[in-house]
Amino acid sequence: MRLVGRDGHGIELRIDGYQFPDAEDERLRTSWLMIAGTAYGPEGSWSFRWQALTPPDAVHLAAWLRTAEAGDTLRFTEPNLSLALTARGPDETVLRIGLDLEFSPPWRKHIRAGDPYTIPARLSTADLLAAADDWAAESARFPG
Template sequence: MRLVSGSAFVDLRPVGYQYSSVSGGWDGNWLLVRGEVGLDDGRSWSFTDPCLTTWEARSLGEWLRAVADGDVPVTDGEPFGFTEPNLALSLAERSDDRYTVRIHLALGSCPPWPVEAPYFLPLRLGRDELRRGADHWVRESAAFPPR
């Protein structure tokens, strides 16, 4: 899934199970997520972390679709997060069919230069962009079902 705002972007893709030989329970359902992040100023970085479970990957697609449908409230509080704090999202602003989604990054998902954690990147996105991102994420994560 690639979300782009100006020249800033976040690209997130599930790339495999953390423990390929385990088939069940929590250990068998951790996913490695590859992230690439680019900022408006040209700086970028990438990470690969076991930061979502298969169940959380499914809920991420549902959350993105709910944002696009107008069913997620704007918040300055707790983001939509997961068991591991490496990745979270929040809706910072909504007006008509434009949304500002914050991508919260912590621990091994942060940039390699000193930043205050969690670091977040706001992306201004249209409704169709969000839906495409959600659809891509759902397709990509379907390759790694719960086991």
């Protein structure tokens, strides 16, 4: 999924499999998804990979991208990723992407959650909906 604005700032995310793909217990095997991505911020770009979403979280993310209203914030159990919709118009959506802990830029290491590095992303509405569709298709491959 690509959430990168016209100015080149944003993130690309993909599901990189289950955290425990070989576990005998199916509940453990499908409990966490490995999320890999690249962030593009005003200060530079970097890549990350961590068990950051559950399969239901992934489904919820796609739905949120389609239906969130300005002022809505999406957070998860693992605080690595958050999204806030700061504005939504007919042709443009503005997201504030929060990247914390293992998703933080390499120059900003800290050990406590709650102070994410934020990236504003100005997206066309069409690009946002395409990203939601891409994410929904990808997360459907990883049921929980």
